Amino acid sequence: MEEKYNPQNVEEKWQRIWEDGKKFKATEDKGRKKYYLLEMFPYPSGRIHMGHVRNYSIGDVLARFKRMRGFNVLHPMGWDAFGMPAENAAIQNKSHPAKWTYENIAYMRGQLKKMGLSYDWDREIATCDLDYYKWEQQIFLQMFKEGLAYKKTSFVNWCPKCQTVLANEQVEDGCCWRCDSGVEQKELDQWFFRITKYAEELLENTEKLPGWPERVLTMQRNWIGKSYGCEIDFPVEGRQAAIKVFTTRQDTLYGATFMSLAPEHPLAMELTVDENRDKVVEFIEKVKRTDKLTRTAEDFEKEGVFTGSYCINPVTKRRMPVYLANFVLTDYGTGAVMAVPTHDQRDFEFARKYDLPLQVVIRPEDESPDPAIMTEAFTSEGIMVNSGQFDGLKSSDAKEKIADYLEKKGIGGKTVNFRLRDWGISRQRYWGNPIPIIYCEVCGVVPVPESDLPVVLPKDAIFSGEGGNPLAKISSFVNVPCPLCGMMARRETDTMDTFVESSWYFLRYCCPDFAAGPLHKPETEYWMPVDQYIGGIEHAVLHLLYARFFTKVLRDLGYVDVDEPFANLLTQGMVIKDGAKMSKSKGNVVDPNALIDAYGADTARLFSLFAAPPEKDLDWSDQGVDGSFRFLNRIWKLVFESAPFIVDAGAVKPESLTEDGKKLRRTVHKTIRKVTEDIEERFHFNTAIAAVMELVNSINSFEPKNLPSSAPVLKEAVESVILLLAPFVPHVSEELWESLGHGKGIEADGWPAYDPAAAIEDELLVVVQVNGKLRVKVTVPASASEDEVKSAALADDKVKSFTEDKAVKKIIYVPGKLVNIVVG
């Protein structure tokens, strides 16, 4: 053992031992309890950043901890490798997305290995590998067969110059982020996954995920958005047609004075009378030119246009003018809103703007609002008025009664509505998984036969950045014979959303080499569900909901038999520096490479775990890193200096311990308990590390170290420090463990055992309060009775000075902790 801690030597040595010995290879073993630990896999953007360091350090603590506890741990890593940045880089560098991606993967894999993360690299997956995405095509075909993948038209943000679809984040002030042209709404034929079929189960199962943070579940529930309401038919005047409306406020039905349709509503043009046609067309065009982002912005002005038609309120028989309104969304409900300006704020503003009638139907307990002078809608519950037979009821009761009434009259009825919409997966991009579909003029939409899979992404595309999807310009790819009739047909050139790959990669990790299908049941059955999933909070809804959806689909297709993929979820906070998220534009990025070169991976890991609990944001501090490095040096020195005394020492004999020895041993076992609980139950690695630091401080002040009688307890203390630190700083721990004569490696020797007998206190420190204020602390024997503790408290001189000449009213006693003397 060297006198000085040299992280580079130590880390290289142990990383080689781990890799050569395949120490982290996971093999199914029914005789052992399995633990599947997973961190969200990275996008191969080029280099790892501090967020990765943090995420993977957190995961590695748990992986190593569980292995030391005897679990059969699966801890895999891979790459979410399809996506837009690769394509952009190809355009910029006149290169190919595959080249860029695989180079990045190679570099980043090296970086992760230098972190000493305990992955089973034999299970590595890159989603752009044919061996991965071809199975996804098979799953797609099965979903198509089941009606879970289907095609429909929908509106997208479209840049006319780039000839490409834009995500909301690529639209800046209504213009394309790249060429600055005005963005339009374009109707495109797109592929969708029918996630709404699983809306009910996805919602219900949120109750069965106790290991998920409550706030993530809340966000998912809100996203799915189940609401109970009514569908109501409003007959159109002078026609057979009716406008169907969804509402959760059927109690306000008698106050509906006009109708608002989404501009995309199928009846919009049909109901427009000739003399209003120009204005309506102009309005629809204007809404089409507005991108989704702007349209949903807070300060977006509510505007509309009158179609010239009327519908009839089915209960009041009032004529209701039919408007198109820019704030009504075609995707939610039925795309039509019965407008109740007195009791809905948006309708109120709209009515004021276009001078539409108001009718109050709910009033507060003690006043009667006057529509003429109202300044805002009354949206709370109240008493029904102007509502026929329902007058006088509480509005909450009227909801139920009106729903029943509508059902009886055949005008409408109760219904359940979900906010959740089907998942659009079509992307007009090259670097993604091709959708295995062929369009034949005769046979129509033809799925590629499974025997013809895979549809290989062709290499020979040109990345000019102009004219849309490069795939569509490869004629050998596009022009293929129809699998049914053999006539020339056209291949689908859309690729799948990259969220599809990340929706099932955790299943493929169970059987990454299986060559006969996407998944192999014996392995998925053994490993699934993921016992602990770790990743950023930004995935609280989309990725985590899609992965849950896919798991249910694959269950119903017979591939897996779990309902939920992730038993426990830990969402970690961002890495912050100088008050902002680390980013190139802010110039506050700390490069992991530089950190590891200067201090070693153990220090990088230790600091990122010690500076904050995982779920909170972490404030980066270069000085804090120094502190972590110093701590590892102190440990090194402690082991180096105590080794001569303890290497040959025997086991502790509790009966022959000195007072100081007993005290040190008590600290050791209390620390073992605390660290175990902090890791296992709370993921509070920062306090676990703090506890070990305290133990180290106790060992350093323990004297004498050089006597034979001290050796056993000193040995136990020092070895406990090493073992407790092993999940956090594995390299240095292995080295120190070996230097004390242990040859098998730390994980083989296991997690230290907590001995309750060794942690028992002889004496207790009891806090004495007078009227709730701390006055003194008294030490009593651990065996002292309640009366003895109270007497000891009252006998104290300082306490006496606060209690004399006052009557003791009451004494509160919290066993082993506190006495509060109430005087008056």
Added chain:
RNA sequence: GCGAGAGUGGCGGAACUGGCAGACGCACUGGACUUAGGAUCCAGCGGGCAACCGUGGGGGUUCAACUCCCCCCUCUCGCACCA
């Protein structure tokens, strides 16, 4: 606007079911060792001379509140105006 979360020393953070506010670390101050120190070791470190005051602000419940309840303020994150 809706939804979710957070406010504790100079800083990061502790305080787990209401029971010692500030563990642990950083920074800082003083000292030791020293040719030297950005190394190491020792000591101190919320404010106030003190009584006391202190967990964003104001009320409340309680013997006791960072913790529970009500009102307000500030900050962060997410979003698909959710009828």
